[in-house]
Amino acid sequence: MAHYFExxxxxxxxRFGSYTVGRDEVIDFAGxxxxxxxxxxxxxxxxxxxxxxxxxxxxxxxxxxxxFVAHIQQQPERQEASxxxxxxxxxxxxxxxxxxxxxRCEAEVVEKTPSRRRPEMGIVKSKITVFNQDDEPVxxxxxxxxxxxxxx
Numbered sequence: 001m002a003h004y005f006e007x008x009x010x011x012x013x014x015r016f017g018s019y020t021v022g023r024d025e026v027i028d029f030a031g032x033x034x035x036x037x038x039x040x041x042x043x044x045x046x047x048x049x050x051x052x053x054x055x056x057x058x059x060x061x062x063x064x065x066x067x068f069v070a071h072i073q074q075q076p077e078r079q080e081a082s083x084x085x086x087x088x089x090x091x092x093x094x095x096x097x098x099x100x101x102x103x104r105c106e107a108e109v110v111e112k113t114p115s116r117r118r119p120e121m122g123i124v125k126s127k128i129t130v131f132n133q134d135d136e137p138v139x140x141x142x143x144x145x146x147x148x149x150x151x152x
Contacts, residue, residue, distance in 0.1 A: 003078040005112065005122035005147040012109045017067030021055055023099035029059040054096035060103075060139050061091065064130050067105050083121055083146035091141040095132075102133040110142070114149070121146050 030039030034056035037044030045053045055063075072078050097103065111125040124147050130139040 003075065004081050004150040005114070005124065006150050008109055008112055008124055008147060010109050010112060014071075014107045015104065016071035016107075017064075017103065017105045019063050019067050019103045021063065021097050021099050021101045021103065023053070026053060026055045026059065026099055029062070030056050034058055050096055052098060054098055057093040057139070060093065060097050060130065061141070063097075063103055064105060064128065064139065064141070067103070068107075068128075071105075081148040083148055086123065086144040086146065089125075089142040089144065091139070093139050094137050097132065097138050101138075103130055103138065105130050115146075120149055122149055123147075 027040055030036065036056075038048045038050050038054060039045075039056050039059075040053070042053050045051065072082060106129045107126045109124060109126050112122060114122045124145045125142055126145070128139075128141050128143060129137050132138050
């Protein structure tokens, strides 16, 4: 049975994911999408507040997305009802992610609104926190997702 918009509760919290940040992946991502020296070189990073090579914040966001998609794909009823997102509010990088860090996520539903123009969907806003292996938050964001409503 599908997990529709009506089945989502404000205050609902989910914990999911485990993603090990790989050094080669950090360098490859940065080389393609964020080629700043502190993402590419230990020597350059040592001259900054990072002290060592750090993942791009955009890479951290991508690692979150990989964990989220893997999580939702394990639940076909949710995958069926998920309709993508309108965007993201309040993206914050709180601390760097380094090679070897192990990331996990928590998602709390903070708001839900039926669509005024599209009765077949509703909008759900969640606060996502990505933590490292020391339970330190490394990133927060608030996706604005679209969910299918229960057919009449």
